[in-house]
Amino acid sequence: MKVSPQESRQPVSSPAPLLKVRNLCLELEGRSILDQVRLDLPCRGVTALIGPSGAGKSSLLRCLNLLCDHWQGEIVIGERSVRKWPGGADALRRHLGLIGQKPVVFPGSIRRNLLFGLGRRERKVVPLSRIEKGLSSAGLWEEVRDRLDSSAGGLSLGQQQRLCIARALMLQPGLLLVDEPTSSLDPQGCHIIEETLLALARHLPVLWVTHDLAQAQRVADQVIFICQGSLVEQAPAMEFFTRPKRLETREFLRWNVCECDG
Amino acid sequence: MLKFVVVILALPAVMLPVATFGYVLVRGWAGMTEAYGLMDQVTGSLLLAGLACALSSPVSLGMAVWLCIHGKRAGSSWLLQLQLLHGIPPLVYGLCGMVLLVQWLHWGVSLMAGAIVLAVVVLPQMTLNYLAALQRIPREWTEAARSLGLGTAQVVLRVWLPGAWRGLVTGLLLSLARTLAETAPILFTAAVFSGVGWPGSLLSPVTTLQTHIFYLAQEGIDDRAIDTAWSAASVLVLLVLGGSLIAQWLRARSLR
Numbered sequence: 136m137k138v139s140p141q142e143s144r145q146p147v148s149s150p151a152p153l154l155k156v157r158n159l160c161l162e163l164e165g166r167s168i169l170d171q172v173r174l175d176l177p178c179r180g181v182t183a184l185i186g187p188s189g190a191g192k193s194s195l196l197r198c199l200n201l202l203c204d205h206w207q208g209e210i211v212i213g214e215r216s217v218r219k220w221p222g223g224a225d226a227l228r229r230h231l232g233l234i235g236q237k238p239v240v241f242p243g244s245i246r247r248n249l250l251f252g253l254g255r256r257e258r259k260v261v262p263l264s265r266i267e268k269g270l271s272s273a274g275l276w277e278e279v280r281d282r283l284d285s286s287a288g289g290l291s292l293g294q295q296q297r298l299c300i301a302r303a304l305m306l307q308p309g310l311l312l313v314d315e316p317t318s319s320l321d322p323q324g325c326h327i328i329e330e331t332l333l334a335l336a337r338h339l340p341v342l343w344v345t346h347d348l349a350q351a352q353r354v355a356d357q358v359i360f361i362c363q364g365s366l367v368e369q370a371p372a373m374e375f376f377t378r379p380k381r382l383e384t385r386e387f388l389r390w391n392v393c394e395c396d397g
Numbered sequence: 398m399l400k401f402v403v404v405i406l407a408l409p410a411v412m413l414p415v416a417t418f419g420y421v422l423v424r425g426w427a428g429m430t431e432a433y434g435l436m437d438q439v440t441g442s443l444l445l446a447g448l449a450c451a452l453s454s455p456v457s458l459g460m461a462v463w464l465c466i467h468g469k470r471a472g473s474s475w476l477l478q479l480q481l482l483h484g485i486p487p488l489v490y491g492l493c494g495m496v497l498l499v500q501w502l503h504w505g506v507s508l509m510a511g512a513i514v515l516a517v518v519v520l521p522q523m524t525l526n527y528l529a530a531l532q533r534i535p536r537e538w539t540e541a542a543r544s545l546g547l548g549t550a551q552v553v554l555r556v557w558l559p560g561a562w563r564g565l566v567t568g569l570l571l572s573l574a575r576t577l578a579e580t581a582p583i584l585f586t587a588a589v590f591s592g593v594g595w596p597g598s599l600l601s602p603v604t605t606l607q608t609h610i611f612y613l614a615q616e617g618i619d620d621r622a623i624d625t626a627w628s629a630a631s632v633l634v635l636l637v638l639g640g641s642l643i644a645q646w647l648r649a650r651s652l653r
Binding site for chain 2: 200202225226227228229232233235237239241242251252299302303306
């Protein structure tokens with residue numbers, strides 16, 4: 136399970152982006168949240184989406200999976216527009232696994248939570264091997280294998296977050312959207328979640344929202360910086376943190392480094 | 398000061414049941430098992446209230462779910478209309494029921510006519526109760542379920558209803574208590590004074606505790622009748638109190 140960040144940082148092999156966002160604009164109650172955002176997400180690895188609080192990071196994720204659907208512009212995954220996704224918005228959301236800031240477990244057992252996204256017929260015939268695979272991918276199998284029918288509410292916050300990851304993985308998503316998944320966890324829980332997601336990122340592209348620059352440096356292959364709803368800079372992680380091109384990026388990095396230092 | 402005002406305001410609510418039971422304890426449960434027995438009235442009241450809630454519940458639940466889904470866009474005007482309906486005196490509903498169901502449809506004074514009128518009376522309150530229960534579902538649950546690809550119907554069936562069941566039952570019991578306490582709407586539509594046992598059909602009249610108290614208190618010519626009215630009032634208070642207490646207990650548990 137232990138994977139170093141460097142191990143997961145492999146060069147982007149495919150030049151064609153998995154996800155393309157063009158001229159994305161979003162307004163809420165007359166206020167501009169996202170303004171002409173344009174970005175490309177590579178087919179693999181971790182892309183960190185960073186920016187100050189209120190920059191529109193979480194809103195961007197909600198636009199991608201149509202939880203927020205009154206935006207203008209274009210979002211294309213593969214060759215398909217998300218607006219014309221086969222099977223509609225529900226099928227799109229199954230394709231884009233979303234992990235939120237706080238773990239959300241539903242009342243009921245660990246098994247029920249794990250299978251929550253599956254259809255009724257599928258839930259009844261899921262073999263134990265598939266449950267094991269799902270929980271193992273999130274590094275949780277060994278900890279819960281003997282208590283699958285116990286209440287999910289009895290798990291620690293970190294375990295609940297990994298259960299949420301496993302629940303999203305059960306739907307075999309093509310892309311993982313991760314919204315500050317460690318914000319409510321202690322350092323150890325944070326470390327385990329990072330390792331889990333980095334292991335997944337070897338096979339599955341991950342778009343990881345964070346406002347923690349140190350975390351972005353640890354996990355990201357590529358960084359996208361947005362500020363006040365606009366995309367400021369998108370670059371490979373090494374280049375972004377050592378040779379930022381834009382003045383706003385340099386100021387953001389300097390300000391955050393100063394804040395970290397003291 | 399505030400505590401004092403609350404205590405003063407709460408006094409009637411506490412004293413009324415106490416006084417009712419006190420009267421019955423002093424005078425005895427007059428005629429409960431004799432000529433003035435109340436079993437038919439209890440049966441009639443429960444049948445009417447149960448049928449009214451059974452008719453109202455699916456519509457109220459549907460409206461509450463609809464308001465939850467479309468809350469921001471259309472919710473406020475619908476809420477206003479519900480509150481307006483809630484404010485109309487029940488007697489007006491009773492008159493409308495008498496004209497439409499009893500006379501125009503020739504149903505006569507019947508269980509069904511009374512139940513439909515009571516269902517309409519209780520509909521706004523029941524909808525508001527259900528809405529309050531559904532609105533207590535954490536927004537994160539809904540978002541998590543939607544991000545797992547569940548459609549609206551699936552979210553309602555698998556997240557909202559199981560998550561809010563205690564609140565929904567609380568709303569149902571509070572509405573049941575309200576229907577048990579209503580007298581005016583069933584005076585012209587469902588209830589007769591006596592001579593009726595278990596209704597043979599939905600179009601048979603019933604006798605109820607509420608109207609029984611009304612008739613006995615108004616037309617009772619001996620002390621025995623007045624005592625029976627008090628006994629009936631005690632039973633009614635007991636039923637309403639029981640429903641309300643269970644509802645409050647469930648509500649407290651659902652808020653935990």
